Amino acid sequence: MIASVFLVREPGGLRISDWALLTEGFGAAALVATGVMAFSRWSSRRTEWGRDLSREFHDFLGGLSSRQILVLSLLSAFGEEILFRGVMQPRLGFWPTAALFAGFHFPFRRRMVPWTVFAGVLGIVLGGLTEWCASLWPPIALHFAINYFNIHDLAGYPPREETISGEAQPPSTP
DSSP states (O other): HHHHHHBBSSSSOOOHHHHHHHHHHHHHHHHHHHHHHHHHHHHHHHHHHHHHHHHHHHHTTTTOHHHHHHHHHHHHHHHHHHHIIIHHHHOOOOOHHHHHHHHHHHOOGGGGGGHHHHHHHHHHHHHHOOOHHTTTTHHHHHHHHHHHHHHHHHTTTTTOOOOOOOOOEEOOOO
């Protein structure tokens, strides 16, 4: 049962084409994770809603150690992907599961609404990756990378501003 959740294909072993698809899935996960992290960093430094979201997350998660961030990222990636993509998506379908994933990330504060929108888009991406690869491993890797690196980035919030020379400087105060 547990093996069938991680590898959505019928039991009986992986074919060479399955390994190639998994490899492509991990490559896609790495590209998406890089794009998401770049967008998160950009939005937290260049948009008001991004700064608000970063402040909220920093206030909530900023005191975590690297080990705690690792554990939190692993547990959330495995737990949410097993639940949403491994259990719910095969039973409820692609779109309902993506909508439920977004709803699961519903904020308690108005200024965190962009997080729900982002989670909805990411739910579509994670669901599509699961369908494409017929495996939970690439979505788990993607979910882990996004959580791990973004929480680490938020732990250091407020952002440091870069000078023309590229050296990091503390943020300026108005």
